[in-house]
Amino acid sequence: MVTEQAFDLLPFTAALDAHGDRPAVMTDEQVLTYRELSDRVEDVAARLRSARRLVALRAGNDLGSLVGYLGALRAGSPVLLVSTESGSSDSVMAAYDPDVILGSDGSDPVIEELRAESRHELHPELALLLTTSGSTGSPKLVRLSYRNLRSNAYSIAEALQITPDDRAATTLPMHYCYGLSVVHSHLLRGAALVLTDLSVVDPCFWDLFRARRATTFAAVPFTFELLDRVGFADMDLPHLRYVTQAGGRLAPEAVRRNAELGRRRGWDLVVMYGQTEATARMAYLPPHLAAAHPEVIGIPVPGGDFRIDPVPDLPAGELVYTGPNVMMGYALEPGDLAQGHTLSELRTGDLARRHPDGLYEIVGRRSRFAKIVGLRIDLGQVEKLLAQDGMKAAAAGSDERIVVAVEDCPDAVAGADLCPDPDPDADQNSDAAARSLAQRLGVPRGAVDVHSVPELPRLTNGKTDYGAVLALGGARSAPEPASGSEGEAPRMDPVRRIFAEELGLREIDDESSFVDLGGDSLSYVAVSVRLEQALGQVPPDWHVLPVERLAALADEAPSGRKWLGALDTSIVLRALAIVLIVGTHAKLFDLPGAAHVLMAVAGFNFARFQLSGDRAERLTRQLRSIGRIVVPSVAFIAVAYLLTDAYSPANIVLLNALVGPETWTTEWHFWFIEVLVYVLLVMVALLAVPWADRVERRAPFTFPLVLFGIGLLPRFGLLDPGVPHTLPVLWLFALGWAIGRADTPVRRLAVSVLAVLTVPGFFGEPARDGMIVVGILLLTWVRAVPVPTGLHGVLGLLAGASLHIYLVHWLVYPQLVGIHPALAVVASLAAGVGYWALTAHLPRTCRQWITAKGR
Structure with a gap:
C-alpha cells in the first residue's frame, strides 16, 4: 500500500478551491467558478468515498461528465473512461464489470451504484483506464497511475506556458487522452474550460469561442482539414493565443502553412506528439521552430527523455520514451487491475531519427508496414504518394494485400451534403489508381485494392479507423463492374x-x-x-x-501459395545483370560482362514480342517499344547534361556513339542504350522492307543466324562498323534473337555451340567472357528459374526498372561510393526504381488530366 493517499496529490481534483472565484468552466449558458466546481466535485466524491470501487464513466463534453470524472478521482476510485456511444463501449464495460456506472444528464452526473464494495482487486496507484487508439471495443486498456496523470499535467502546462488567463475550448472528446489532457493541464493552472461538444464546422462553436474569449483549442490532423473548409484563416479571433496539434502526423506543408497563418494573425501553432500509453503527450515543437522544421515532433516534454534503438532490416530506429508519465502497463482482463508498474519505458513503435539540433522526426511506424511478395511496404508512404496526386486516402494492409480508401468528395465539410452525386466513373478511377499505385510500389496489381468512399472512416477521436479501411478489402479483391451495363466492362476472371x-x-x-x-x-x-x-x-x-x-x-x-516458384529466366537475368552492372561500377565487387548479357536478352525479347502480326502491326509495336526506351533516356540525360559537365548535347540525342570522342570519357556512359537503339532501328528498317519481312517469316530461325554471321565481321575485326569503343554487339543481339526462335533441342544446341565458339576472346578477360557465356546458356536452356516466391516481387521490380537503373546509377553511385560501395549500389537501385515509377505514372496522370479536362 502507498503510505499517502495518492489521489490527494492530484491538484486538478483535490485543490480546485485554491483558485477561488476564478472561472473554471464556461458553457453557452453558464459560468462555474473553481469554488463552485470544487463543491460539485466534492458532492460526487462524498457519495463514492465509502469504498474504493471501479467506476465506469460514459464521458461526453458536458458539465455532468466533467464533475463525475473529477469526483471519482477525488474519491480515490479508478475511472474506466469510455465514450457515450454504445457498441464498442458496451463490450469494454461488459469485459471489466464496473462497480459503479457514471453518466450525465448534461449539467449533473448520474450515479448508478451496482455494488457497495468492489468485486475487483484494484492496485492502490491505479487511477485511470483508457482504451488505446485503434483498440476501441477491445478489452485491452491502458493503466495509468495518479503519478502519471499529475506529472503529465505539469509537463504540458509547463511546455505550453498555460496561465490562469487561458481559456481552452474542448474540441476533442474527453474520453480521448489528448482531450482529457487539456482538462488536466488547464485545471492545474487555474485556467478555464470552454466546455462544448460542438464541431469546429458549426458556426455556433465560433460564436461561443468569441463570446467566452477563448485563447486556445486542440486539434488533430482531421480538425485542420475541417478548419480549411470553414474559412478559419479569415476568422476574427482576437483572443486566440495558440493552437496545439497532436493525434497523428500533420503534413509538413500544413504545419508550415498554419504556423505562418498564426504568425500573421498573432497566435502560435504548437505541434505535439504523444500516445495514450504516455498519458497523452511526450514531445512538443517550440512554436518559433514550426515554420522552419515542419517535419519534426520537436523535443521531449519537461521530465521526459527519448532515445532511438536500432531496428533490424530498417534504416531508422525505434523511438523509446522514458518519463514519469509512462503507463503502469496494459490490462487485458479484470485481474490485471491488481498489477503495479510493469514498464519503466515506452517503446513507441514509431521509427524516428534525431536531427543534429536535437529535434526528433518520426519517419514511419513499425506496425504500419505490409509485406507484399517479399517487399516491405510503408503504408504511411502509400498515403503520401496518393496525397501527392491530390487524393485524400487511408491505407491499411496485411501480407496479402494493401487496401486503400480514397475519399471521393475531399472538399465537402464532414456531415454536410455537398457531394450528393456519386462519380459515375468511381470504379474506373479506383481501378486506375490501384494499377498506378501497384506499379509505383513494384507489387502485383492484384495486391492493391482501392475503394472510393464518401468519407474516410474515423474513430470517435478523429483518427483514421484503419480497421474499417482493412475491412473494405473483404468486399472484393479487385474492381468488377457488373456485366451488361452500358459502358462497363464485363466481369473478368x-x-x-x-x-x-x-x-x-x-x-x-x-x-x-x-x-x-x-x-x-x-x-x-x-x-x-x-x-x-x-x-x-x-x-x-x-x-x-x-x-x-x-x-x-x-x-x-491448386489453392495455397508455395514458398518456391518458377520465375522466367529473362526476368532473373535482367534483375541480376543490373545489380552486377551497378555493383561493378561502384567497385563493390568485380563481375563485368552483365551488360552484354542484357544485349542478348534484348534480342531474345525482340524475337518473342516484336515479330507478331502483319508488317504494319510489327512496325507499330517495334516503334512503340523503341519509344519506351528513348523517351525516359533522353529526358534523364538532358537533366544530367544540365546538372553536370560530364555530358554533351550528342548524349541527349543518343548520338555520342557516332560522333563522340574516340577516347573513353564520361560521355560514353550511355553507350549501351545508344547502341541498343541503333540495333533496334536497323531491325525496324530492315523488316519494313517487304522481301526481308517475307524471308523472316519463312525462316524465323535462320534469319537471325544470318544477322549473327554478319555481326561476327566487326566482332572479329573484319569490318569497321564506324561505332568506336563499344565493341560491336549486333552479333549478341542476333544470338539472343536466335535463342528466342530455337524451338527444338537441336537448335538450342546449335546456338549454344555458337556462343561457346564466339564469345571467348571477346574481351580477352576469361571472367568477363565466362559471365557472358553462362548468361547465354541459361537463356538458352533454362526457361524458368526456381526462386523463393518472396523474392519474385523484388526481382520483378529490378527487372522492370533495369533501364532506368542503368540511366540513373551514373549520377548516384559516384556521390556515395566514398562512404561505402554497398550504400552506393542500394541508393542507385532505389533511385532507378523511383525514376521508373515516375515515368510509368506520369503518362497515366497526363492522360487522366486530359480526359478530365475534356469532360
Whole structure:
C-alpha cells in the first residue's frame, strides 16, 4: 500500500478551491467558478468515498461528465473512461464489470451504484483506464497511475506556458487522452474550460469561442482539414493565443502553412506528439521552430527523455520514451487491475531519427508496414504518394494485400451534403489508381485494392479507423463492374483482369495472346509475376497462349501459395545483370560482362514480342517499344547534361556513339542504350522492307543466324562498323534473337555451340567472357528459374526498372561510393526504381488530366 493517499496529490481534483472565484468552466449558458466546481466535485466524491470501487464513466463534453470524472478521482476510485456511444463501449464495460456506472444528464452526473464494495482487486496507484487508439471495443486498456496523470499535467502546462488567463475550448472528446489532457493541464493552472461538444464546422462553436474569449483549442490532423473548409484563416479571433496539434502526423506543408497563418494573425501553432500509453503527450515543437522544421515532433516534454534503438532490416530506429508519465502497463482482463508498474519505458513503435539540433522526426511506424511478395511496404508512404496526386486516402494492409480508401468528395465539410452525386466513373478511377499505385510500389496489381468512399472512416477521436479501411478489402479483391451495363466492362476472371490492368485494356479477346494484345518486354515482367501467383506455375510459352487457355489453367491451379516458384529466366537475368552492372561500377565487387548479357536478352525479347502480326502491326509495336526506351533516356540525360559537365548535347540525342570522342570519357556512359537503339532501328528498317519481312517469316530461325554471321565481321575485326569503343554487339543481339526462335533441342544446341565458339576472346578477360557465356546458356536452356516466391516481387521490380537503373546509377553511385560501395549500389537501385515509377505514372496522370479536362 502507498503510505499517502495518492489521489490527494492530484491538484486538478483535490485543490480546485485554491483558485477561488476564478472561472473554471464556461458553457453557452453558464459560468462555474473553481469554488463552485470544487463543491460539485466534492458532492460526487462524498457519495463514492465509502469504498474504493471501479467506476465506469460514459464521458461526453458536458458539465455532468466533467464533475463525475473529477469526483471519482477525488474519491480515490479508478475511472474506466469510455465514450457515450454504445457498441464498442458496451463490450469494454461488459469485459471489466464496473462497480459503479457514471453518466450525465448534461449539467449533473448520474450515479448508478451496482455494488457497495468492489468485486475487483484494484492496485492502490491505479487511477485511470483508457482504451488505446485503434483498440476501441477491445478489452485491452491502458493503466495509468495518479503519478502519471499529475506529472503529465505539469509537463504540458509547463511546455505550453498555460496561465490562469487561458481559456481552452474542448474540441476533442474527453474520453480521448489528448482531450482529457487539456482538462488536466488547464485545471492545474487555474485556467478555464470552454466546455462544448460542438464541431469546429458549426458556426455556433465560433460564436461561443468569441463570446467566452477563448485563447486556445486542440486539434488533430482531421480538425485542420475541417478548419480549411470553414474559412478559419479569415476568422476574427482576437483572443486566440495558440493552437496545439497532436493525434497523428500533420503534413509538413500544413504545419508550415498554419504556423505562418498564426504568425500573421498573432497566435502560435504548437505541434505535439504523444500516445495514450504516455498519458497523452511526450514531445512538443517550440512554436518559433514550426515554420522552419515542419517535419519534426520537436523535443521531449519537461521530465521526459527519448532515445532511438536500432531496428533490424530498417534504416531508422525505434523511438523509446522514458518519463514519469509512462503507463503502469496494459490490462487485458479484470485481474490485471491488481498489477503495479510493469514498464519503466515506452517503446513507441514509431521509427524516428534525431536531427543534429536535437529535434526528433518520426519517419514511419513499425506496425504500419505490409509485406507484399517479399517487399516491405510503408503504408504511411502509400498515403503520401496518393496525397501527392491530390487524393485524400487511408491505407491499411496485411501480407496479402494493401487496401486503400480514397475519399471521393475531399472538399465537402464532414456531415454536410455537398457531394450528393456519386462519380459515375468511381470504379474506373479506383481501378486506375490501384494499377498506378501497384506499379509505383513494384507489387502485383492484384495486391492493391482501392475503394472510393464518401468519407474516410474515423474513430470517435478523429483518427483514421484503419480497421474499417482493412475491412473494405473483404468486399472484393479487385474492381468488377457488373456485366451488361452500358459502358462497363464485363466481369473478368483473374487472368483477364491481369492482362487488362497491365496492358491498359478494357476488353480481352479469348483467342488473343499477350503478344497479340501488344505486350512487350517491359510489361512482360509485371504480367509474368502476377500470372505466377494466379497459376502457381507459368507455362514457358504463356506469352503466345490464348487468354482462354491461361484462364483455364488458373481454374485448375491448386489453392495455397508455395514458398518456391518458377520465375522466367529473362526476368532473373535482367534483375541480376543490373545489380552486377551497378555493383561493378561502384567497385563493390568485380563481375563485368552483365551488360552484354542484357544485349542478348534484348534480342531474345525482340524475337518473342516484336515479330507478331502483319508488317504494319510489327512496325507499330517495334516503334512503340523503341519509344519506351528513348523517351525516359533522353529526358534523364538532358537533366544530367544540365546538372553536370560530364555530358554533351550528342548524349541527349543518343548520338555520342557516332560522333563522340574516340577516347573513353564520361560521355560514353550511355553507350549501351545508344547502341541498343541503333540495333533496334536497323531491325525496324530492315523488316519494313517487304522481301526481308517475307524471308523472316519463312525462316524465323535462320534469319537471325544470318544477322549473327554478319555481326561476327566487326566482332572479329573484319569490318569497321564506324561505332568506336563499344565493341560491336549486333552479333549478341542476333544470338539472343536466335535463342528466342530455337524451338527444338537441336537448335538450342546449335546456338549454344555458337556462343561457346564466339564469345571467348571477346574481351580477352576469361571472367568477363565466362559471365557472358553462362548468361547465354541459361537463356538458352533454362526457361524458368526456381526462386523463393518472396523474392519474385523484388526481382520483378529490378527487372522492370533495369533501364532506368542503368540511366540513373551514373549520377548516384559516384556521390556515395566514398562512404561505402554497398550504400552506393542500394541508393542507385532505389533511385532507378523511383525514376521508373515516375515515368510509368506520369503518362497515366497526363492522360487522366486530359480526359478530365475534356469532360
